[in-house]
Amino acid sequence: MNPAQRIYVALDTTDVDRATDFAKTLKGSVGGIKFGKEFFTANGPQGVQQVSAVGMPVFLDLKYHDIPNTVAGAIRAAQPLKPTLIDIHASGGTAMMEAAAQAASEQGSDRPLVLAVTILTSLDDDDLETMGVSDGVNNQVVRLAKLAQDCGIDGVVCSAYEIDAIRKACGLDFKLLVPGIRPKWSVTGDQKRIMTPRQAIDRGADYLVIGRPITKANDPLEAAQRIAEELA
Numbered sequence: 168m169n170p171a172q173r174i175y176v177a178l179d180t181t182d183v184d185r186a187t188d189f190a191k192t193l194k195g196s197v198g199g200i201k202f203g204k205e206f207f208t209a210n211g212p213q214g215v216q217q218v219s220a221v222g223m224p225v226f227l228d229l230k231y232h233d234i235p236n237t238v239a240g241a242i243r244a245a246q247p248l249k250p251t252l253i254d255i256h257a258s259g260g261t262a263m264m265e266a267a268a269q270a271a272s273e274q275g276s277d278r279p280l281v282l283a284v285t286i287l288t289s290l291d292d293d294d295l296e297t298m299g300v301s302d303g304v305n306n307q308v309v310r311l312a313k314l315a316q317d318c319g320i321d322g323v324v325c326s327a328y329e330i331d332a333i334r335k336a337c338g339l340d341f342k343l344l345v346p347g348i349r350p351k352w353s354v355t356g357d358q359k360r361i362m363t364p365r366q367a368i369d370r371g372a373d374y375l376v377i378g379r380p381i382t383k384a385n386d387p388l389e390a391a392q393r394i395a396e397e398l399a
């Protein structure tokens with residue numbers, strides 16, 4: 168696979184027309200588009216359908232975190248949007264992750280891959296300490312990844328720093344999707360555990376999520392192409 172096809176661009180906007188323009192502009196240069204809470208809260212499933220009509224694979228990044236019945240229902244409700252990737256929070260626990268995996272598996276060959284968010288890439292060891300988790304991001308991420316795999320989840324969302332440890336614990340088939348991606352020439356913003364696209368792919372990421380380095384660039388297509396060249 169061309170490495171640039173591993174990129175899902177985060178369309179973090181409330182504006183459907185703007186998102187559609189991004190999708191049209193970037194189609195062919197990246198692998199897919201990602202809709203998160205900002206876009207979905209403003210535009211709902213209709214907005215997702217409108218933009219994805221451009222014809223790109225969709226990652227529905229709503230990071231479900233609720234009781235098992237509710238999360239399973241949300242995954243069933245997402246089926247008409249035909250996402251290729253959908254995510255939940257691993258910290259929702261065993262029963263929730265098993266219910267999510269089951270709801271996806273009922274969708275047959277069209278089913279989305281279900282990924283579990285481990286620890287957000289905007290958090291570091293100090294943040295976890297304030298939340299009562301004292302043995303560090305890396306240990307907690309690996310713990311949650313193993314739990315997700317045991318529950319039948321297809322992979323996890325993690326930072327590039329944890330790829331090696333998760334691969335050792337969960338093997339090569341477990342999918343790793345990595346946000347917190349920053350080319351050297353872009354600004355960091357609120358992300359903390361960041362790496363460049365090249366570093367993340369070299370470490371073994373299956374998918375990269377990239378938002379602002381592309382969408383806030385003066386020329387988003389040029390930024391995407393520059394990243395593709397750095398990955399080639």
Ligand code: C5P
Pocket residue numbers: 177179203228284285286287288289324325346347348356358376377378379380
């Ligand atoms: O603009 P930026 O490249 O930081 O966008 C990253 C995207 O990935 C955002 O849409 C954010 O919600 C999402 N994300 C993340 N960290 C996670 C999971 C998803 O940054 N652990």
